[in-house]
Amino acid sequence: MSCSVEEPTMTVAEKRAKDRAVHVGFCCKCKTAKSTVTVRYAEYCDPCFLIALDSKFRTALRNARPYRVITPENVMLAFSGGPSSRALIHLFDVFHSLPPEVATNKKQPKIYNDIHVCHIDESCLLEPAQDVTSSGSTMEQARSIAGGYGYSFHGVAIEDIYDPEWTDSRCFEAVATLITSLPKDQLTTSGQAPELLSRIIPTPVTTASEEGAPKLSRQEKISKLKALLGACTTLTAKETVLQHFRSSLLIQLAKRGECTTLALGDSATRVAIQIIELTAIGRGYSLPHETSLLSSWIQDCKVIRPLKDCLVKELDTFCGLNGLVLIERHHAQLDWTMKTKAEVKSIRRLTDEFITGLDKEFPSTVATVCRTAAKLTPPEATYGQKCPLCHGPVQAGVQEWKRRITVTTAPGELETTTTSNSTEAKTTEISDGCCSSDAGGCCSSSSSQRPSCTTSQTTTASSASTPFSSLLCYGCLTNLRDLNLKSMASQEDDVSSSSFELPPYVVETIVHRMGFASLDEFEHRSDAGVSASGTAVDPQESLRAQIQDFLIASDDEDE
Amino acid sequence: MPGATDTKPTKPLKNPCNLCQSVRAILKRPKTGQQLCKECFFHVFETEIHNTIVDNKLFNKGDRVAIGASGGKDSTVLAYVMKLLNDRYSYELDLVLLSIDEGITGYRDDSLETVKRNRDQYQIPLLIVSYKDLYGWSMDDIVKEIGRKNNCTFCGVFRRQALDRGAIMLNVDHIVTGHNADDIAETVLMNILRGDLPRLQRCTSIITNDTSEDSSGIETSKILRSKPFKYTYEKEIVMYAYFKKLDYFSTECIYSPNAYRGHARIFLKDLEAVRRTAIVDIIHSGEALSASVQANESTKLPTMANCTRCGYISSNELCKACLLLEGLNKGLPQLGIGHTTKIRRMHEAANLASGLSSPASLSSAVADGSAGEKVKVVTHIKDLGQLETMPTLASV
Structure with a gap:
């Protein structure tokens, strides 16, 4: 296996470059002007380069959506402030600035009706040391850039992921904590990854709150976000979780702007890195959705990547040539959250270095990798069964797959009893944990965390455990192994011993996946008693089995 | 572990195995990071x-x-x-x-x-x-x-x-x-x-x-x-x-x-x-x-056929091994490396011209190459059964 010659063979681009050798020093298009830009093997002069890039963009756009469309759609451009998304806005503008004779022609329908620009402000996660000196928020810069084109601007801060408003139902007022199925003392000795459960904590219903009044202060949201990131022990986990939050917010922004399409500025370089990274973090199943030119996975919102054929270097040059202003330090680098230098390597960063390095030696790497993934067909999965954390498709039986290839039982125990063993253990622990005596303590202590918590009307609901690990996709399951288990509560503990909370959008999906239509319904069922929720119609057979397992145990405990 | 109970009331082990809890761990498992004893590993x-x-x-x-x-x-x-x-x-x-x-x-x-x-x-x-x-x-x-x-x-x-x-x-x-x-x-x-x-x-x-x-x-x-x-x-x-x-x-x-x-x-x-x-x-x-x-x-796989020379499964008329071998025997070692279609075609044309298109060329070349030694040239999978000098099992 290690010895077989697998050098990449000469690509079409390389061969073309050979043919072009006669024009060395001149633009390969017009062949009259001196070349100023080199892209892989081709040399261009400035005007020809711009034309070439523009036509690449148009081709991609046409492939993402046929020109002959009946109803024009609204599109949301995701703008981070970097060169790629900056170029995206400009290219869209050029594309839509039709010459007057065409614009007046009613027969020529517009491809996209309204163009909106959105931005996620991540300045709360920028390195604290520099935060003081820099201007802080990137929102205003982004707004002025969008304003320059006359596009309507939508902005949100990354910490708003904790706002009940940024969910599908737009008022999902609950967060969740994670609890481990094993008691804490066993966690440290067994060294194995426990089953994770979630405990849903509804945020108090603010009846008198005025329209638009924030239910959580900005500072509270920031501290919640930082607490969650703080519980991740690796940079890889932090970056991945943050990426899920970004995606979730972008989709919400698009939906709010009444856009049916979300355009991302992912360049070819970025997509190639992402393909390898997603493979490395176990997200191969959702990879086609996350890297394709057009993905229709998300309900009511298509995601397109029209810059998928442009190298990041081309986009850099494009921004330079057009004199486009970028936002400096727009992207949260989480290096500073790591305590030691040794940890400042994430899978994304490694992949970045790997692909960039390889691309220098073999300049066709990026294109090859992108083409590989472009030929993949997305898996057939139901959107309703999406992963709570990343909203990606979920494969069945991933936990069992892991369990079979990574055995964690002692020699004496029979392999087949493993699962039943752990569920037994789980059930007893659960009956220990979720009783009313603990709930009182939970409420009072959590109220110190969240000053707004004044009433105890929700304690019964909050004490019930809901599944979590079993709902996740493989990638998220793997990623959450990097959570610090000590930061979670175990079954005996009250909620306060958990140092972080999962944002409302995650809880919303958990509740939906359990077969409840809304939080109210979930609370109602939980209040009504376990037997009621035991009979609740659950779409997923295996899931129901899991819930029933511990519901029955709770019954025993009550009697 | 939920089933493993420590029966011995002896002093706690300094670094017990994560699984059996009764023996001192001597290794850190590369796959999980668990600390295990030899037997559990x-x-x-x-x-x-x-x-x-x-x-x-x-x-x-x-x-x-x-x-x-x-x-x-x-x-x-x-x-x-x-x-x-x-x-x-x-x-x-x-x-x-x-x-x-x-x-x-x-x-x-x-x-x-x-x-x-x-x-x-x-x-x-x-x-x-x-x-x-x-x-x-x-x-x-x-x-x-x-x-x-x-x-x-x-x-x-x-x-x-x-x-x-x-x-x-x-x-x-x-x-x-x-x-x-x-x-x-x-x-x-x-x-x-x-x-x-x-x-x-x-x-x-x-x-x-x-x-x-x-x-x-x-x-x-x-x-x-x-x-x-x-x-x-x-x-x-x-x-x-x-x-x-x-x-x-x-x-x-x-x-x-x-x-x-x-x-x-x-x-x-x-x-x-x-x-x-x-x-x-x-x-x-x-x-x-x-x-x-x-x-x-x-992305369908190429249709499979049998090599006309040795009978081994192949996507071409001649399997890759036979092609490489032919190159070696004729002093054209680049045959079969990299993009072979062109060389294959050139080679076939040359073969036709010189009238060398029979499988005999291979076996004769091989026999020539190792003349003097007792050779077992297997050119066809079907021939294997008839092989006289079939290697015997060095049984114990």
Whole structure:
């Protein structure tokens, strides 16, 4: 296996470059002007380069959506402030600035009706040391850039992921904590990854709150976000979780702007890195959705990547040539959250270095990798069964797959009893944990965390455990192994011993996946008693089995 | 562990094993980071391989299974574990060792000595098939002829066929090879980097050469190949060999360096250092991607036929091994390397012109090349049965 010659063979681009050798020093298009830009093997002069890039963009756009469309759609451009998304806005503008004779022609329908620009402000996660000196928020810069084109601007801060408003139902007022199925003392000795459960904590219903009044202060949201990131022990986990939050917010922004399409500025370089990274973090199943030119996975919102054929270097040059202003330090680098230098390597960063390095030696790497993934067909999965954390498709039986290839039982125990063993253990622990005596303590202590918590009307609901690990996709399951288990509560503990909370959008999906239509319904069922929720119609057979397992145990405990 | 109770009220162990809690841990498991004692490590290591075998239904009772043995760590551990599991779980397999002698002085000759010792230690019969016997060329000869570049192409193509031929000689149903999780993860990455979708689809399947799908009636060897170490980390194999004090040979092939794959391997090691589950995660991704490829109609495998010369399964008229061999015998070693279509065509044209289109050219050339020696030239799989000088099993 290690010895077989697998050098990449000469690509079409390389061969073309050979043919072009006669024009060395001149633009390969017009062949009259001196070349100023080199892209892989081709040399261009400035005007020809711009034309070439523009036509690449148009081709991609046409492939993402046929020109002959009946109803024009609204599109949301995701703008981070970097060169790629900056170029995206400009290219869209050029594309839509039709010459007057065409614009007046009613027969020529517009491809996209309204163009909106959105931005996620991540300045709360920028390195604290520099935060003081820099201007802080990137929102205003982004707004002025969008304003320059006359596009309507939508902005949100990354910490708003904790706002009940940024969910599908737009008022999902609950967060969740994670609890481990094993008691804490066993966690440290067994060294194995426990089953994770979630405990849903509804945020108090603010009846008198005025329209638009924030239910959580900005500072509270920031501290919640930082607490969650703080519980991740690796940079890889932090970056991945943050990426899920970004995606979730972008989709919400698009939906709010009444856009049916979300355009991302992912360049070819970025997509190639992402393909390898997603493979490395176990997200191969959702990879086609996350890297394709057009993905229709998300309900009511298509995601397109029209810059998928442009190298990041081309986009850099494009921004330079057009004199486009970028936002400096727009992207949260989480290096500073790591305590030691040794940890400042994430899978994304490694992949970045790997692909960039390889691309220098073999300049066709990026294109090859992108083409590989472009030929993949997305898996057939139901959107309703999406992963709570990343909203990606979920494969069945991933936990069992892991369990079979990574055995964690002692020699004496029979392999087949493993699962039943752990569920037994789980059930007893659960009956220990979720009783009313603990709930009182939970409420009072959590109220110190969240000053707004004044009433105890929700304690019964909050004490019930809901599944979590079993709902996740493989990638998220793997990623959450990097959570610090000590930061979670175990079954005996009250909620306060958990140092972080999962944002409302995650809880919303958990509740939906359990077969409840809304939080109210979930609370109602939980209040009504376990037997009621035991009979609740659950779409997923295996899931129901899991819930029933511990519901029955709770019954025993009550009697 | 929820079932393990500490019965001895002795003083607490300083560093107890995470699983049994009763013995001091002596190693940190590469796959999980758990601290284990020796016995628990053996248990999880062996059980995982057993699970892989059972879950994928690799064998049927009574199967005759050849273990591809090179003498290196992977195959040595594979031979040991296969024998152990066969006895422990009564697979009722008839195990044999099959080694390929590429003829690389200073590498394979030494490693084959290890295999011979393994044969005696594990009481498993052994068959050694050599390139020299099969093709008339040893790797040393080939390198002398073509230099160090591209020699791995020859070795790889020849080995694949040689294994099958050895398996036919042994009349086995199944060949198991020591490919480990690291190898498979690396191959997944390589195939994405090279854009090789058909291989990306195939590389994660644990059993290959599964002919159940095609009913075209083409004569293929019905011998299955599988990789019981698909989910076993390379580091753990080394660890297992170390703690079991297994006798293995650890030298890299003297002709092997490969730049492109080397990059992928280093990258994989870096990933593993950042997240130890990365290898398994890549395999999981690879399996998912493989399903995504399957749905795509545009990447069908080439239709399979039999080589007109040797009868081995091939996507062309002439199989790759015969093509390479012909190149060697005619002093055109570039034949079959890189983009072969053009050279193939040129060559066929030249063949027609000189009237040399009969398979006789091959066997005569081979016979010439090794004149004076007692040679066993196998040119057709069908001929194997009639072979007079059939290598005998060095049974114990």
